[in-house]
Amino acid sequence: xxxxxxxxxxxxxxxxxxxxxxxxxxxxxxxxxxxxxxxxxxxxxxxxxxxxxxxxxxxxxxxxxxxxxxxxxxxxxxxxxxxxxxxxxxxxxxxxxxxxxxxxxxxxxxxxxxxxxxxxxxxxxxxxxxxxxxxxxxxxxxxxxxxxxxxxxxxxxxxxxxxxxxxxxxxxxxxxxxxxxxxxxxxxxxxxxxxxxxxxxxxxxxxxxxxxxxxxxxxxxxxxxxxxxxxxxxxxxxxxxxxxxxxxxxxxxxxxxxxxxxxxxxxxxxxxxxxxxxxxxxxxxxxxxxxxxxxxxxxxxxxxxxxxxxxxxxxxxxxxxxxxxxxxxxxxxxxxxxxxxxxxxxxxxxxxxxxxxxxxxxxxxxxxxxxxxxxxxxxxxxxxxxxxxxxxxxxxxxxxxxxxxxxxxxxxxxxxxxxxxxxxxxxxxxxxxxxxxxxxxxxxxxxxxxxxxxxxxxxxxxxxxxxxxxxxxxxxxxxxxxxxxxxxxxxxxxxxxxxxxxxxxxxxxxxxxxxxxxxxxxxxxxxxxxxxxxxxxxxxxxx
Amino acid sequence: xxxxxxxxxxxxxxxxxxxxxxxxxxxxxxxxxxxxxxxxxxxxxxxxxxxxxxxxxxxxxxxxxxxxxxxxxxxxxxxxxxxxxx
Numbered sequence: 001x002x003x004x005x006x007x008x009x010x011x012x013x014x015x016x017x018x019x020x021x022x023x024x025x026x027x028x029x030x031x032x033x034x035x036x037x038x039x040x041x042x043x044x045x046x047x048x049x050x051x052x053x054x055x056x057x058x059x060x061x062x063x064x065x066x067x068x069x070x071x072x073x074x075x076x077x078x079x080x081x082x083x084x085x086x087x088x089x090x091x092x093x094x095x096x097x098x099x100x101x102x103x104x105x106x107x108x109x110x111x112x113x114x115x116x117x118x119x120x121x122x123x124x125x126x127x128x129x130x131x132x133x134x135x136x137x138x139x140x141x142x143x144x145x146x147x148x149x150x151x152x153x154x155x156x157x158x159x160x161x162x163x164x165x166x167x168x169x170x171x172x173x174x175x176x177x178x179x180x181x182x183x184x185x186x187x188x189x190x191x192x193x194x195x196x197x198x199x200x201x202x203x204x205x206x207x208x209x210x211x212x213x214x215x216x217x218x219x220x221x222x223x224x225x226x227x228x229x230x231x232x233x234x235x236x237x238x239x240x241x242x243x244x245x246x247x248x249x250x251x252x253x254x255x256x257x258x259x260x261x262x263x264x265x266x267x268x269x270x271x272x273x274x275x276x277x278x279x280x281x282x283x284x285x286x287x288x289x290x291x292x293x294x295x296x297x298x299x300x301x302x303x304x305x306x307x308x309x310x311x312x313x314x315x316x317x318x319x320x321x322x323x324x325x326x327x328x329x330x331x332x333x334x335x336x337x338x339x340x341x342x343x344x345x346x347x348x349x350x351x352x353x354x355x356x357x358x359x360x361x362x363x364x365x366x367x368x369x370x371x372x373x374x375x376x377x378x379x380x381x382x383x384x385x386x387x388x389x390x391x392x393x394x395x396x397x398x399x400x401x402x403x404x405x406x407x408x409x410x411x412x413x414x415x416x417x418x419x420x421x422x423x424x425x426x427x428x429x430x431x432x433x434x435x436x437x438x439x440x441x442x443x444x445x446x447x448x449x450x451x452x453x454x455x456x457x458x459x460x461x462x463x464x465x466x467x468x469x470x471x472x473x474x475x476x477x478x479x480x481x482x483x484x485x486x487x488x489x490x491x492x493x494x495x496x497x498x499x500x501x502x503x504x505x506x507x508x509x510x511x512x513x514x515x516x517x518x519x520x521x522x523x524x525x526x527x528x529x530x531x532x533x534x535x536x537x538x539x540x541x542x543x
Numbered sequence: 544x545x546x547x548x549x550x551x552x553x554x555x556x557x558x559x560x561x562x563x564x565x566x567x568x569x570x571x572x573x574x575x576x577x578x579x580x581x582x583x584x585x586x587x588x589x590x591x592x593x594x595x596x597x598x599x600x601x602x603x604x605x606x607x608x609x610x611x612x613x614x615x616x617x618x619x620x621x622x623x624x625x626x627x628x629x
Contacts, residue, residue: 071560071563072559072560074563075559075560075562075563075591078563078566078567078591079591079592082590082591082592083587083589083590084590084592084593085592111592114592114596115595115596118596118598119598120556120598120600122555122556122558123558123595123596123598126559126595129559130592305552312627
């Protein structure tokens with residue numbers, strides 16, 4: 001047995017026979033021709049065929065890996081149409097009086113070389129794109145059809161590197177996994193692999209290829225990036241166990257998809273997901289969350305070099321609401337400061353940032369920032385079921401200021417004739433002991449509470465979250481925290497408000513029963529925890 | 544003839560995807576458009592591979608020169624595109 005290490009790009013396990021990927025792309029010979037016009041005509045025809053093939057690949061990719069990832073093939077089509085690239089091919093044919101294949105190969109080398117010599121890893125990886133389209137063009141010229149012939153048994157495809165088009169053309173039903181000796185995590189191949197749900201490891205090294213024989217057994221662990229050539233029995237058993245675990249997990253989740261979050265005695269609870277950007281929506285939907293219980297809006301500010309405009313924010317919020325198609329989306333207003341700093345906010349350095357100028361304190365001090373965000377949120381409210389949530393609340397007056405600002409924004413939009421949802425729910429985070437203790441005063445002011453257990457724990461137990469030394473002192477199940485949550489739940493319900501938990505404690509299955517007994521209406525967790533939590537809820541009886 | 548400069552804010556710079564989309568956008572106008580990165584000769588902005596080959600990174604400033612019948616509209620669209628994508 002030989003073990004190699006690469007980079008796992010999709011976490012799953014496979015064991016099977018190796019298929020060493022060979023390209024049909026024949027050696028290109030330089031042939032002198034007298035009729036250069038005929039060669040020019042051949043290249044035009046080949047280009048048409050290549051564009052047709054790429055259009056088909058683009059369509060396949062659209063279905064399998066989504067629009068963003070499929071875009072590379074549209075770029076390939078545009079690269080094929082590049083004037084400089086085509087001029088170079090034509091001029092080589094005309095001036096050197098040579099065959100079209102040779103002209104393409106030389107042009108390909110020149111352009112690939114240009115990218116490869118750039119001092120930027122991303123651009124270096126683009127030389128693979130040039131080679132990919134050129135090889136396709138040469139294949140079209142020699143009229144050899146599509147290669148990647150995988151037939152019969154399911155195989156593990158092993159290659160020196162795979163071009164993006166070769167990756168997408170792999171027949172998913174016949175490929176157990178794929179391993180490449182080279183390639184970077186920047187390559188489009190790696191990006192595509194992640195989206196095709198096939199176990200994949202890239203960059204296993206040349207020695208891996210040397211160790212391979214066609215038909216030998218290969219084990220691939222996409223979780224760790226390990227590859228085993230001719231694995232021993234124990235390794236095979238271990239990998240098969242891992243594979244079985246993965247499958248069991250997946251099946252369990254499949255079984256639970258679409259099921260209600262209801263206990264054995266009929267108590268229902270909403271299970272929502274927490275995400276930190278538009279990119280997380282896919283995971284929310286894939287894990288069958290009933291809504292988004294915490295959408296952190298910080299990403300808009302973190303990804304930007306300057307304050308994001310109302311329009312930029314509106315587009316992002318609208319996209320989230322539309323993607324969630326009428327399911328509830330709770331968006332938390334800007335929560336920076338403490339451990340999340342942004343340069344252009346120009347915040348002072350603080351000795352004790354957790355107890356410092358952060359979140360709603362920044363928004364209320366700099367209302368222009370807050371107003372822009374609220375306007376964007378209200379404008380987006382017309383496109384789905386939005387709820388707005390304010391972080392780091394400690395007092396009645398803070399909540400009142402937030403509500404006043406919301407009213408002002410609503411009035412402005414009304415005057416401007418801009419559509420929004422008047423019923424947009426407004427709520428607050430319960431993440432300071434102060435908010436929990438006066439929750440009887442806060443509850444009548446809002447539609448909902450959401451308990452942020454991470455900060456509530458830090459503030460209640462006076463334990464800095466960033467200080468690893470304090471870990472032995474952080475008892476997340478501390479009775480003080482649970483009492484604060486219970487008190488908030490009682491006060492919420494007494495005032496017709498609902499209450500959720502969006503901190504890490506929401507995913508703690510040992511507390512689920514206790515939370516349900518408190519009457520918590522919603523638990524919001526990271527997407528992968530949605531279905532395990534549903535399974536737990538369905539096993540509980542409160543009677 | 545119109546000229547304007549833009550400083551790239553996108554982390555990766557003018558990578559394949561925005562370069563492709565920029566070329567697509569510019570091809571929709573009849574004006575001729577060139578892009579110049581400091582210290583390098585200007586290139587035709589519809590030459591996709593050359594554009595990628597310029598290696599325009601975050602913080603780099605590029606100068607667009609637009610000339611033709613629809614230059615006003617072209618400048619406006621290109622500026623808008625740069626602002627929202629790069």
